[in-house]
Amino acid sequence: MGRVLRVRKKVDYHKVNHKYDKYTFKSQKVVKIKVHKYSGTVGRASAAPPLTTWPPLGMHGGVTYFADITIGTGWRGAAIDTVWMPFKLLDIHGSQWQGISQVVAGADADVMARAHFDDVCHSLRTAYMSTRITEAVGEAAAAMYVLENHPGYQMTWGAHVHAGTGIDQIWQYTHGNGIRDYLIVEAKGPGATLLFSPFLPTGYNQMDPGWVINHLYSMSQNGHAAGQDIVARKGLVFAVAHPNYNGGSKSYYGLHHSSAHAARPGRVFGIVVTAQWRADGSLGYNATAPVRYL
Secondary structure (H helix, E strand, C coil): CCCCCCCCCCCCHHHHHHHECCCCCCECCCCCCCCCCCCCCCCCCCCCCCCCCCCCCCCCCCEEEECCCCCCCCCCCCCCCEEEEEEECCCCCCCCEEEEEEECCCHHHCHHHHHHHHHHHHHHHHCCCHHHHHHHHHHHHHHHHHHHHCCCCEEEECCCCCCCCCCCEEEEEECCCCCEEEEEEEEECCCCCCCCCCCCCCCCCCCCHHHHHHHHHHHHHCCCHHHHHHHHHHCCCEEEEECCHHHCCCCEEEECCCCCCCCCCCCEEEEEEEEEECCCCCEEEEECCCEECC
């Protein structure tokens, strides 16, 4: 005996046409857009100082604590040698938004560094992701390290002019004869480490020589003056070192044999700076030994 076929249900096209506009086939239902009325990550950020009661005994002389940055006086004052760092629940017993400011030697003489610190403050206040807060703390600590330990270096590339992956900071030192040395800085927040992927060419992981050269090429092609200055002064000539790597769409660049960097004056170094909160409430850092690339 054969299978009995069921009668297919008849489609009521009148109802369909009533629900949809027959010309655009778009639902006539009004879409409500959800608007978030808050800013900043929820709760206390993992990159915030580990101290949960403020101000601590023996607080660093260059650090000022603000119990409520929404109503307190002095927050984001006129000081130009200071980094401002807001955190939710810095003191878990206090108001939601508190903050600390920290004096940074040399910041008053570096306009780009001050703009960099302003971006750090903005990111800490508005970031939704805890990873972004960790990055911002790392950016602050890295700039503090250079200003306090490499006097005379001026920032040319920082958080205020870039976003996403790539070189975090570039600093330059101009000698009396006009020759420039450069310092490429990778900023890491508390507990963060350099990124590594087995799927990249050898020598192209974060802060490897190939990684630096590849990003300098990218900066030169995208019109970023900080990278173009290094390329021009060092006479860098690029070539595709790994075309369509592993059959993918991305190629990686290296230096062509005609590159004149070996004969050009000036040096390019790189360091990794990791943020570290100190017991006195101040933001500190650990830095690797400088590595010369060019």
